[in-house]
Amino acid sequence: MKFTPALQTATLIKRYKRFLADLKTVDGVEFTAHCANTGKMTGCAEPGFKAFYSTSDNAKRKFPQSLQLTQNQFDHLICVNTAIANNVVQEALNEGAITELVDYQTIAAEVKYGQENSRIDFLLTGEHKPHCYVEVKSVTLLSQTDPQSGQGYFPDAKTERGQKHLRELIEMVQQGHRAVLFFAVLHEGINQVSAAKHIDSKYAQLLTEAIDNGVEVIAYKAKISAEEIKLQEKCDFLN
Structure with missing residues (x-):
């Protein structure tokens, strides 16, 4: 972008x-x-x-x-503009830059779904394959105790909305679809992402439950400048 x-x-x-x-x-x-x-x-x-x-x-x-x-x-x-996360992810999806999410024919944004009146960030569809529900989260919280470690966390505050999204993703997997939690790392100092158990233990617990139920977690780091922000490389998620 x-x-x-x-x-x-x-x-x-x-x-x-x-x-x-x-x-x-x-x-x-x-x-x-x-x-x-x-x-x-x-x-x-x-x-x-x-x-x-x-x-x-x-x-x-x-x-x-x-x-x-x-x-x-x-x-x-x-x-620090959280709205940009979806923009850079959509651009990457359109360009086929996220290798785990290629070969879908249509990309729809902000589609209503689930039992809790949610909207999925992106719904990917293709012939002869399950629908793929992609929920995007922006990651900008670098470890405050060891900022040189490259360790990033999500969320940076307790998030009932984020917990709801995890429940919805679990439901999609149970219905036979594919569900992805996508961490867009928008902080140059972050090289790996973990759930912030020290901030929202319930979210961390639900994320583990989601993974156990088949929800995929993907994290990509962006290259950032005053001219452009672009997803560039995959980074590790440590549960």
Whole structure:
């Protein structure tokens, strides 16, 4: 997914009220940007981090700028706009770049499914093969106790919604379909992913149950720059 034009840079002053971030340009101009992230953003939005933002030409927007990336103290680039995860995964699916998910003829997004009134991120269909339900999760939580380890975690906060998605994926497998939990790693410092048992033990337990029931887990890491974000390589999932 390309940023056109390329993102501009500033310094992050603070992130607050979940959807807002104050930034300061090199010229000393301060402004408020929209931050499309409902999570805690632990380790991703500390004051003083370098920030990368886009500017919308929509005159109706209260905050024309959007915070897209940050750069931490280890110079890792991090995509903090969670909506981008689905965009980069869809692009990779269209290009056949995810080897585990090729040879499907149709890719549909945001399809209603399941008993708990959910929407699957992507439904892949093809002739003479089971439907494939793909739930995408953005991974940006790097180990805070050992940030040089490359260990990433999901989720970064307790998530009842994420637990619901796991139950729905289990149901799809039980109905004879294929179900995939796809971790899009959008943090340059993360090289492997695990369930965050220390944050949401119920989610971790449900994920183990899902795997035992046939839900597949796939993790791919993105290459990140001010010009583009693109899934590049598979990385390990450690249950």
